[in-house]
Amino acid sequence: MIVAAQHARADSDWQKNQHLRTDWVFATLKEKDIGPTLDHALKDQSRWANLPENAPDTFRCKKLELAPASPAAVAAFNEAPTTRGPDADKAYAKAASLGYWRAAARLVGSNLDDENWEGAAPIVAWLLVHHVPAGYNKLADILQAQSGYDGETPGDSTLSMIASLRWRAAREGDPVAQAQMADIFDKLNKPAIAASLRACATEQNPSLAR
Numbered sequence: 001m002i003v004a005a006q007h008a009r010a011d012s013d014w015q016k017n018q019h020l021r022t023d024w025v026f027a028t029l030k031e032k033d034i035g036p037t038l039d040h041a042l043k044d045q046s047r048w049a050n051l052p053e054n055a056p057d058t059f060r061c062k063k064l065e066l067a068p069a070s071p072a073a074v075a076a077f078n079e080a081p082t083t084r085g086p087d088a089d090k091a092y093a094k095a096a097s098l099g100y101w102r103a104a105a106r107l108v109g110s111n112l113d114d115e116n117w118e119g120a121a122p123i124v125a126w127l128l129v130h131h132v133p134a135g136y137n138k139l140a141d142i143l144q145a146q147s148g149y150d151g152e153t154p155g156d157s158t159l160s161m162i163a164s165l166r167w168r169a170a171r172e173g174d175p176v177a178q179a180q181m182a183d184i185f186d187k188l189n190k191p192a193i194a195a196s197l198r199a200c201a202t203e204q205n206p207s208l209a210r
Contacts, residue, residue: 018119021089021107024097025122029129037125041139042161049164056167056185059193061200064173066101066132073098084110096123101132108138112145133172137180140165170197175204 029037048054069077073095080091080103089110095103104123111120120142127135140162147162163184169177178201185194202209 017086017089018111018114018116020086020093021111022119022122024093025126027097029122029126031122034122034125037128038121038139041128041136045136045161045165045168048168054168054171056193059170059196059200061196061203062171062173063200063204064133064175069095069100069102070098073100073103076100077103080106084113096126099130101127101130101134104132105134105138108141112141115145117142117146133169133174134176135169136165136172137169137174137177140169173204175201175208178204179208 076091076095076098077100080088080095082088089107092103092106092110096107104127108120108123108127111117111123120138124135124138124142127138143165144162163181166177166180166184170181178197182194182197182201185191185197198208198210
């Protein structure tokens with residue numbers, strides 16, 4: 001009975017932490033709008049990818065054009081411990097609730113680390129609604145995580161959509177997506193595009209340098 005009580009308490013703590021990561025979203029975005037927002041993004045991505053000007057043949061460095069976070073949001077973000085856990089999630093949730101997209105992106109990552117797609121989806125929808133390029137990259141993360149679940153190998157169509165979403169994020173200035181696409185173009189033997197992407201990413205975020 002002691003072991004069962006410990007498990008029940010652990011499950012309760014886990015659920016509370018999942019809510020902590022996600023519930024702030026619903027102050028500005030209705031839960032019923034999450035699914036349609038993500039569905040629309042995927043449909044629009046198919047349209048976007050077929051436009052000739054978006055073909056993955058050249059890259060011109062574009063930096064993020066987002067309004068700076070408020071001092072309060074940055075302060076909350078900086079309070080987060082460097083290791084994962086409830087204290088970090090609490091700090092990121094506070095920063096995200098104040099509009100800081102980087103904190104929201106961190107919370108997506110925490111949910112995906114726990115294989116909690118349902119918790120990640122509302123935050124990705126929030127990023128997309130607020131026109132944050134990282135939203136496309138995080139949507140790609142969800143697709144990649146789901147398609148590889150239980151050892152499944154993603155099909156060509158899934159890989160194509162994943163890469164396309166990352167390409168869009170990179171084109172719109174997300175440095176993490178730029179670094180990831182640089183690796184993809186290296187594998188495709190397109191070193192010039194890869195170098196341009198990597199240079200743009202590291203100029204914005206030096207920590208992305210190899």
